[in-house]
Amino acid sequence: MSRLRHILTRAWIRRGLLAWALRPISLCFEGLVTCRLWLYRxxxxxxxxxxxxxxxxxxxxxxxxxxxxxxxxxxxxxxxxxxxxxxxxxxxxxxxxxxxxxxxxxxxxxxxxxxxxxxxxxxxxxxxxxxxxxxxxxxxxxxxxxxxxxxxxxxxxxxxxxxxxxxxxxxxxxxxxxxxxxxxxxxxxxxxxxxxxxxxxxxxxxxxxxxxxxxLRELADFAVRADGTRRPFPMGFANPVQALAGIAKPQVFFSMLQDLGLTLTHTQAMPDHANLHGVSIDASLGELLCTEKDAVKLWADHPGVWAVPLITTxxxxxxxxxxxxxxxxxxxxxxxxxx
Incomplete structure (x- = not known):
């Protein structure tokens, strides 16, 4: 499934052979959606x-x-x-x-x-x-x-x-x-x-x-654990650390951490909205950083992981x-x- 998603995502960037091959189905779908929009208008x-x-x-x-x-x-x-x-x-x-x-x-x-x-x-x-x-x-x-x-x-x-x-x-x-x-x-x-x-x-x-x-989006200057404990970010964390992200673009979160000078020993890229029960975390790889969206699922089993809020302006x-x-x-x- 992930390979198919990757192929389609690449095909959707431009109007290449695969996109043209799927175009007849697309036109049918477009007709149905357009008709529905017209009925509301x-x-x-x-x-x-x-x-x-x-x-x-x-x-x-x-x-x-x-x-x-x-x-x-x-x-x-x-x-x-x-x-x-x-x-x-x-x-x-x-x-x-x-x-x-x-x-x-x-x-x-x-x-x-x-x-x-x-x-x-x-x-x-x-x-x-x-x-x-x-x-x-x-x-x-x-x-x-x-x-x-x-x-x-x-x-x-x-x-x-x-x-x-x-x-x-x-x-x-x-x-x-x-x-x-x-x-x-x-x-x-x-x-x-x-x-x-x-x-x-x-x-x-x-x-x-x-x-x-x-x-404008940037990581907060603090990280938080399940019990509400806050720690300055990133200066409050010893290098290296590990990271997990179950969002649409996990690599964006990983890159933001690296841009702040953090070394990532291990990254886990999970599907968006993935069920994180049973996720394995190796404490020897350093403290784990994740997004707030991941934390609301991880904290039930791993209250010690740190969530780094994303500040949207x-x-x-x-x-x-x-x-x-x-x-x-x-x-x-x-x-x-x-x-």
Whole structure:
């Protein structure tokens, strides 16, 4: 499976022989998706609104692009403004299938690693469910003072009405511009303009991409263990160390550690959202560093591993534009006021 994924990922960079061979299937898929989008634009299918403004943060590319750190950064920004926020998520990778609230003490296999990370990092109500509408209704029922809902993923979850969309891209941009399986796109991009939705495009690529707000990402200056113990990073760690990452691009995390002067004796690159129960850690190879997303799963069995938070900074001009869009909605048809 990993070899097939690697082959397809390479094919999606350009329109080569494999991409052209898969193009007929891609056109069929594109036709179905386009038809669905058209039905929503024409009003034949109606998205269902919730009682408060909804911000959806998602992507059109297959694979991780770093949406969850953007969710955390945005939620923390709204909290600083005094806005009561709730978060919705599908809870990808969890073994449970029900609708449920996520608590900081929840298990990753029940809640999903990303919703659990958001709950611990932000301390806001987090609800997971395949049906984001029902999840939103349940959250609002239990937390009626919630003023804004942020949906982690769900750009293609069209039944959920949204007020603002943030589409996140990485260094791949839109790849070869074709839809699955000939390309990496989940839907044709760009979408047709919608006057009722404010849309922003963000890029986590190291080089700015025209027309997209640039996200700044860097490792924190501290690492943390399961018991809350903090240690200065990287100067608080003796070289060498080992590292583990179960994210979309593990090598990016490893490279960030090396760029800070750390020597890695051993690295374990795991699939994104991988179940980390039973992972073997050899203490003789040095202390283990991992991402926060890995830590919420590892700490159950290995409370001594160190998580290095990834600090995501959203540009001021994006936050200013987003705040203006949100304030209009908070004070108008949703009938809410910012306290």
């Amino acid at each position: 024409q009003g034949a299918l109606q998205p269902q609104p919730l009682k408060v403004p909804v911000i959806v943060i998602g992507n059109v590319m297959v694979g991780g692009v770093g949406k969850t750190p953007v969710v955390i950064a945005l939620v923390q920004h709204l909290q600083e403004r005094g806005i009561c926020v709730g978060v919705l998520s599908r809870g990808y990778g969890r073994v449970s299938r029900d609708l449920r609230e996520v608590h900081p003490t929840s298990r990753a296999e029940d809640a999903g690693d990303e919703p659990l990370l958001i709950s611990r990092a932000c301390g806001v109500p987090v609800w997971v469910g395949a049906n984001r509408i029902e999840a939103g209704k349940s959250l609002l029922e239990h937390y009626p003072k919630t003023q804004v809902l942020v949906c982690d993923d769900g750009l293609q979850h069209l039944p959920l009405a949204r007020d603002i969309e943030l589409c996140v891209f990485d260094e791949r941009g839109i790849g070869n511009g074709w839809m699955l399986p000939a390309g990496p796109l989940r839907e044709p991009w760009p979408r047709a303009a919608n006057s009722s939705i404010d849309r922003f495009e963000l890029s986590s690529a190291s080089s700015p991409i025209s027309g997209r707000f640039q996200i 959203l540009p001021a001009e994006l936050l200013e534009a987003l705040d203006a869009c949100l304030d209009r909605r908070l004070s108008s048809h949703h009938g809410l006021k910012i306290t």
